[in-house]
Structure formats: structure tokens, C-alpha cells
Amino acid sequence: MIALRGPSTPYDLKRAVGHSVGYFWHFPHAQLYSEPDRLADLGLLELSVEDSGRRRKTYSLTDTGREALREWLAAPTAEHFQMRDIAELKLFFNEVGDPDNVLTLAHEQIKQHEERIAVYEGMQERFGTAPEARPRMITLELGLEMEYAALRFWTALAADDLERLRRDRRPE
Structure with a gap:
């Protein structure tokens, strides 16, 4: 972040x-201090x-830090995508709860994903054409894909139509 913004x-x-990476990567505030x-x-x-x-205290990137950052950015990432979604965890364990909770959970998730999509699309409108914003806009595209995928899932679950979701996912 210091490499992007300066001291x-x-x-x-x-x-x-x-206002940026925190939309998809959680940082405990204590860690930032x-x-x-x-x-x-x-x-x-x-x-x-x-x-x-x-x-x-004000921090600036050193030449050694800039080189370490370049090396880290250039190194391939072999780790699998991780998703830590509390709603998904609640869905998994729902069999021990009230089945009506699934519908309530689905409707709340639909609302949350629609709100996040609106935020992301608003960001695209504000910053999408600035050349210096391009790397972050590419990340935003992935965020939008994730939000739309989640919205499709929760909408199909709420409509009790997961079979349609499965059909739509299969290549022709």
C-alpha cells in the first residue's frame, strides 16, 4: 500500500x-499498526x-523494500483460492438448525451481494477509465464476477432452483 500511495x-x-483492497482482503486494524x-x-x-x-510515525518504502515487493509480485502463486464466507458456513451446518433459516439466509445474502455489486459498479464508473487505476480495475472485475456468482447461487437457492444453476454452469 505504501508503494502505491507513498509515505x-x-x-x-x-x-x-x-477504500481499496479491504473490499476483498481483510486486514485487522491492529496489523496495520x-x-x-x-x-x-x-x-x-x-x-x-x-x-x-x-x-x-510515517513509513516510506526503501529500495530494499521495493525490490522485495517486485520479487513477491513476480513469484507465481500456487495456493488455492480461499473463501471465508460465514453465510456458506451457516449453510453447511444448517441441518442442525431450523430449515426456514436457509430461506432467510438466502434473502439476506441476495440483498448483501446486490449492495456490493452496486458499490463495485459505482467504483467502475468513477475510476474505470483512469490508466493509473487499471491494475485495481482488473481486480475489481474479479470481485464483480465473484459477487455475481454468489448472487446467482443465493437467488437459485431462494427459488429452490439449484438444478437450473447446475444446468447453466455446464458447457454446451
Whole structure:
């Protein structure tokens, strides 16, 4: 995030994450305050502290940090996609609960995915044509695909029509 935005305080990082990568990758706020110190200790970030007042810490990327970031970005990722969705977990364990919960859960998920789609499409309208935003817009496309896939699933579940979903998924 510091490579994207330039010198930043932990609070700056928290705000930037909340308006960008935080939509699809959760960062505990405590990590955004502790991790920069760890990276500074490794020589990947440079730390400057205000002499007076709030004595805010501002972190900047070092040349070593920029090279480590380039290496990390260039390395292939062999890890499988992970999805940590509480609704999916509740659906899995629902047989021990009230079957009516599935319908309630489905309707709530439909609403949430429609809202997130609206947010993402609004972001596309605001930032989609700026050349400097292209890498993040590509990520946004994946986010939209995930949201639309989830919306299709929960809508089919609410309509008790998972067979249609299965048919639509098969290649011709």
C-alpha cells in the first residue's frame, strides 16, 4: 500500500485499505499498526517520527523494500483460492438448525451481494477509465464476477432452483 500511495502513517494505511483492497482482503486494524514496525526492522520500510505533537510515525518504502515487493509480485502463486464466507458456513451446518433459516439466509445474502455489486459498479464508473487505476480495475472485475456468482447461487437457492444453476454452469 505504501508503494502505491507513498509515505503513510498507519492511520493513512487503514483508510486506504478500507477504500481499496479491504473490499476483498481483510486486514485487522491492529496489523496495520504493527506490521509497518516489523517491516521497518527488516529494512523494507524507513520510519520517521514527528519531533513534537502527536509524534506520528510515517513509513516510506526503501529500495530494499521495493525490490522485495517486485520479487513477491513476480513469484507465481500456487495456493488455492480461499473463501471465508460465514453465510456458506451457516449453510453447511444448517441441518442442525431450523430449515426456514436457509430461506432467510438466502434473502439476506441476495440483498448483501446486490449492495456490493452496486458499490463495485459505482467504483467502475468513477475510476474505470483512469490508466493509473487499471491494475485495481482488473481486480475489481474479479470481485464483480465473484459477487455475481454468489448472487446467482443465493437467488437459485431462494427459488429452490439449484438444478437450473447446475444446468447453466455446464458447457454446451
